[in-house]
Amino acid sequence: MNQHALPTIETIRDAAARIASHAVVTPVLRSDALDALAGAQLHFKCENFQRGGAFKFRGACNAVWSLDDADARLGVVTHSSGNHGSALALAAATRGIAAHVVVPEGAVQAKLDLIARAGAVLHRCAPNQAAREAMAEHVQRDTGAVLVHPYADARVMAGQGTIALELLAQVPTLDALVTPVGGGGLAAGVAIAAHALRPGLPLFAAEPAGADDAARSLAAGHRIESVAPDTVCDGLRALVGEPNLHALREHAVEVITVTDAETIAAMRLIWGELKIIAEVSCATVLAAVLKAPERFAGRHVGLVLTGGNVDLDALPWGTTPHP
Amino acid sequence: MNQHALPTIETIRDAAARIASHAVVTPVLRSDALDALAGAQLHFKCENFQRGGAFKFRGACNAVWSLDDADARLGVVTHSSGNHGSALALAAATRGIAAHVVVPEGAVQAKLDLIARAGAVLHRCAPNQAAREAMAEHVQRDTGAVLVHPYADARVMAGQGTIALELLAQVPTLDALVTPVGGGGLAAGVAIAAHALRPGLPLFAAEPAGADDAARSLAAGHRIESVAPDTVCDGLRALVGEPNLHALREHAVEVITVTDAETIAAMRLIWGELKIIAEVSCATVLAAVLKAPERFAGRHVGLVLTGGNVDLDALPWGTTPHP
Known part of the structure; x- marks a missing residue:
């Protein structure tokens, strides 16, 4: 498989079979109070309960178990601000191979702890895309490890797409679907899987205004690389990948x-x-x-909650201790 | 039924049937990391996902639907620092009757909001047991509402006991069970139900050292009323009830x-x-x-997580906002 191509419903189904014995079938939660607030029926797909605390395990696990034995023996490497890194480390552990993770300075401590706990080798670099890629290439050359890109990788997108297979089976009445978009591995995989099963299903991607390169790129008709991310959403600071953007356009994903x-x-x-x-x-x-709200009124909406790896000492709203 | 008597496995089964169409069958969660830490297999019964965000809905719902129509028409009243109050308000709403809730000054704001949201009438009083009971009696006289005591009430204990029926069905291999103990409605109901199904099952109750009246009462052989609660655990400050204490003793519940x-x-x-x-x-x-750990090593332990109504602005550890 060309890693820069997009997955298909067949490769997404293959991924589902490949990860079945390792990944969790995550529950879907509801809330009357949130339904009332939204004026819609909301179905939250809880990937915070996924192994490693985030959906990223699906894509990483599919990539690791897609390798032939000779490649696998040399291990895997990636660059990641956190969740993909720990996911790849956990996935590598399920196959007993080495994982190298390049992490930018300033990543969330809870996520670094998870990576280390999963047994990966950490490589620190400056917090920008060029430094991440350079360090990953360096590790590749040194060790022969196979690069598993966090999102611009068809194996990874196929793994993330398994969420849509699960969610549509869990909630057959779904008539809208929302994922976050950062690099676009999840948004692309879900779009491809969802439209194979339910052509024309309205698809949405939520993007921080301070890292709105996907919205701008879709509007401009080409990939905008000049956005300097400025958002509290540490998992969504990456620029959308080229193949990912292509999938979003092809599947008419509306960015909000x-x-x-x-x-x-x-x-x-x-x-x-x-x-x-x-x-x-x-x-x-x-x-x-x-x-x-006008996009969702009265609909049965699937919302993918992507992860739960939070630094409990640094919540975005701050708190005062109990008296 | 004498409200000061204890429930039986029959009245607990009746309660399960009575609340089935209103209450949530809550999930059981696991964690490899916590298992490793404990050296045991931990099964968390997640009553934070119960209606109203706490197990208290079970007992309140059973009490409300146990009333005959003439009594029900006059409504219900209780005194509660929070979760039982909102549970009774929600339960009363399922039957379309009035709920009066006496709340002590200093109760957790998130819990008061829940009570008000459920449509109950709030009555404030000083934060001590005598003031709570006096105000509840006053409301009873004024309105004719039926008192539903938070824990020293056989209908309430029967409702709480349904947790054990569910959990033992969900995890048939369970060989130890732990609940918190405050007033003892949950601990008593669970003990009676669990031992009816699994005689001899080791039962434990967790109690804050700063409100350890249950531990002291069991040790002394009679109810100690002189403990002035001093603990961050706002849901466990009540003194254990007389019938509740009797059940704990009878079922050899060990307090930790x-x-x-x-x-x-x-x-x-x-x-x-x-x-x-x-x-x-x-x-x-x-x-x-x-x-x-020596009590639980290698066992399959059921742990009842009683609620999730937290004031997110006042966590016990305090936090600093994200940069």
Whole structure:
């Protein structure tokens, strides 16, 4: 498979079979209070309960188990601000191979702890795309490890797409679907899978206003690389990948941009009403639904909550200790 | 039924049938990391996902639907620092009757909001047992409403006991069970149900060291009323009820006391590993398992997480806002 191509419904189904014995079939939660607020029936796909605490395990696991034995023996390498890194480390552990993870300075400590706990070798670099890629190439040359890109990789997108297979089976009445968009691995994989099963299903992607390169790129008709991310959503700072953007365009995914304040308010609603720990990045999906109610009124909406790896000492709203 | 008597397995089964169309069958969650920490297989019964965000809905719902029509028409009244109050308000709403809730000054704001949202009439009083009971009696006289005591009530205990029926069906291999103990409605109901199904099952109750009247009462052989509660666990400050204490003794429930620091550390573990919002009070159960590992080594342990109504602006550890 050409890693820069897009997955198909067949490769997504293959991925589902490949990861079945390793990944969790995550539950779908509901809340009367949030339904009332949105004027729609909301179905939250809880990937915070996924192995490693985020959906990223699906794509990483599919990539690791797609390798032939000779390649696998040399291990895998990636660059990631956190969740993909720990996911790849966990996935490599399921196959007993080495994982190298290049992490930018400034990544969330809870996520670095997870990577280290999963047994990966950490390689630090400066917090920009060029430094990440250069360090990953260096490790590749040194070790022979196979690069598993966080999102611009057909194996990874296929793994993320398995979420749509699961969610549509869990909630057959779904008539709209929202994911966050950062690099676009999830948004692309879900779009391809969802439209294979349900052609014409309205698809949305929630993007922070401070990292709105996907929205701008779709509007401009080509990939905009000049956006300097400035958002509290640490999982959504990556620029959308070229193949990912292509999939979003092809599947008419509508991007809804939300401010950090809207996202933080949505995160509090998720914590308070669903009683679950969800990362700030994935609260963008609820923020988007509440911001554009006319798109969702009366619909059965699937919202992918992507992860729950939160630094409990640094919540976005701050708190005072109990008396 | 004499409200000061104890429920039986029959009245607990009746309660399960009575509340079935109103209450949630809550999920059981697991964590490899927490299992490793405890040296046991931990099964968390997640009552934070119960209607109203706490197990209290079960007992309140059973009490409300146990009333005959003439009594029900006059409404119900209770005194509660929070979760039982909102549970009774929600339960009353399912039958379309009035609920009056006496709340002590200083109760958690998130819980008061829930009570008000459910449509109950709030009556404030001083934060002590005598003031709570006096105000509840006053409302009873004024309105004719039926008192539904938070824990020393056989209907309420029967409702709480349904948790054990569910959990033993969900995890048939269970060989130990831990609940928190405050007033003892949950601990008593669960003990009676669990021992009817599994005689001899080791039962434990986790109690804050700063409100250890159940531990002291069991040790002394009579109810100690002189404990002035001093604990962060707002849901466990009540003195254990007389019938509740009787059930704990009869079923050889072993009380494990834990400090607030141990409980707060356990709460962080639950949030971080299970990715759910659990109240500080219910983290006592994990604190107890980690404090007395010799009691649980290698066992399949059921832990009842009682609720998730947390004031997100006042976490017990405090946090600094994200940069």
